[in-house]
Amino acid sequence: MQQPVIKTELLTKRFGSFTAADELTFEVYPGEIFGFLGANGAGKTTAMRMLCGLSLPSSGKATIAGFDIYKQTEKIKQNIGYMSQKFSLYEDLTVIENIRFYAGIYGLSDKEIKAKSNNLLDQLGLQNEAKKLVSELPLGWKQKLSFSVAVIHQPKIVFLDEPTGGVDPVTRRQFWDLIYDASDKGLTVFVTTHYMDEAEYCNRISIMVDGRIEALDTPSNLKKQFSANSMDDVFYQLARGAKRNE
Amino acid sequence: MRTIKFLLQKEFRQIFRNKTLLRSILISPCIQLLILPLAANYEVKNISLAVVDNDHSAYSQKMISKITSSGYFKLTSYNSSFKEAYHQIEEDKADIILEIPAHFERNLVRENEQKLFVAVNAINGTKALLGGGYLANIINNYNNEIRLQWVQPSRFNTAPLIEIASSNWYNPLMNYQIFMVPGILVMLVTMIGGMMCSLNIVKEKEIGTIEQINVTPIKKHHFILGKLIPFWVIGMVVFTLGLLIARFVYHIIPIGNISLLYGFLAVYLLAVLGLGLLISTYSDTQQQAMSITFFFVMIFNLMSGLYTPVESMPNWAQWIAKFNPLSYFIQVMRMVVLKGSEFNDVKPHLIAILGFAIVFNTWAILNYRKRA
Structure with a gap:
């Protein structure tokens, strides 16, 4: 068995008396597409923010790409990409300016930046839009662009927080093609979603309910375990018991 | 970098x-x-002046014209009684009242002394303070002028006089x-x-x-x-x-x-x-x-x-x-x-x-x- 790239042990985040993420323990292996499911407010984003070094855990242990989540956050950041729920490229910069900016602050050389941005524009079919302001792009394209920017420095792991929210089915499909491509090249993908068809694309999934991980396995095993026909069913059976409602 | x-x-x-x-x-x-x-700009200009002239003499006229020609005051009303002038202040039409008593000229000539009354609307503190000051200054100057006309300058000045000559440095x-x-x-x-x-x-x-x-x-x-x-x-x-x-x-x-x-x-x-x-x-x-x-x-x-x-x-x-x-x-x-x-x-x-x-x-x- 390979060494896990993400390894957590009883990772917990409390906000006052509220426990947003409760004793999370799981491992993610290199090249895996790991689905992180849960109802709204179940604590997915909180967990993801801890793993990305944006939020300090209250207790528990975790290593990302072999680095400690408490002491080596800057090392972790060199090795991860992150795409938040909120679209977070600069709307007042053009497509190419955004690409160059992020490539630049990740420390890529001028030569790499040039090659990378050309590749990326080709891959996304955005050559003609390169000089357009990002604010003028349709949402689906923006999401694809944000994903590509999040992995521009070739990280080991990419964290995607509801990357396809509000996007049409065709674009969603294209988005997942991007994810598969990247995963084929060895990238580990950690993704949250509300779409159960997307859950089926994942190698393994965990389902969070009220801050705890209630189930973790491959989609087919989970269906067996809950004697359900679809992931929808599995999710429904678990999420029904949730006390938190938003 | x-x-x-x-x-x-x-x-x-x-x-x-x-x-x-x-x-x-x-x-x-x-x-x-x-x-x-x-x-x-801290210079106060256009101070509205209400005058109550109970004397109507050459002297009182001369003094009023000296005040109005200073450029700081504008004569807004010429009243027959203090009450009337006070009304002007109440209605915000005047900032300062200058009351010249009856027999202003006669008393000044005969008794060498005369009192004037100045009432200032102090709602706007800066304007009141500076306006009152300007007015006092102008009247003082006028007073000195009259004195010069009347009193023959003698070699033995009876009253000691301190004169101030000031110059404004850096902003003359x-x-x-x-x-x-x-x-x-x-x-x-x-x-x-x-x-x-x-x-x-x-x-x-x-x-x-x-x-x-x-x-x-x-x-x-x-x-x-x-x-x-x-x-x-x-x-x-x-x-x-x-x-x-x-x-x-x-x-x-x-x-x-x-x-x-x-x-x-x-x-x-x-x-x-x-x-x-x-x-x-x-x-x-x-x-x-x-x-x-x-x-x-x-x-x-x-x-x-x-x-x-x-x-x-x-x-x-x-x-x-x-x-x-x-x-x-x-x-x-x-x-x-x-x-x-x-x-x-x-x-x-x-x-x-x-x-x-x-x-x-x-x-x-x-x-x-x-x-x-």
């Missing part, structure tokens, strides 16, 4: 692309500098603009620098881009320098525009060394921008940042010695002024521009500002968290 290059490139692109913002950064201070000095014509324009320029540079800088970072918090920055391995001080430098440059540009306006509109040519001014400004901007950064680390929305900045700007402006001398404030208020970076730069501006002060004269001020710059920026860097 390379990271900073990318940050600066991005920052300047965003600033130049936002035309509305650019206009308000560059044009609004110029307009303010053209308008505000007119409002900050007591031109308020020369005094106010440099101060107002400092105020504008402070407001623009501090506010733009804090709003800019909080905006990134609001739209969420700061999170994308925070997951990169970027160094805190790189990020902060990337935000400081653009607004430092803008502060310099605004100051230069202001100096040009001072030169060509108000004909103020700094007597002292201009590079000393710029050197001081360079450090001063670091302090102001540091405060802006500090505010931004404590606020989550532009609204919060704006209201905190506004709080400081109001206090800084009014307690800076720009309008009223710090020395005349109560002791505790003077202590507050000591923690006001604006007051140091306004003093330095006036010293260098009007008096031609040199490096050694402004050294204590420079040290104070350097202190502010270090404290604000260190505090901001410590308080800026990549991780919540």
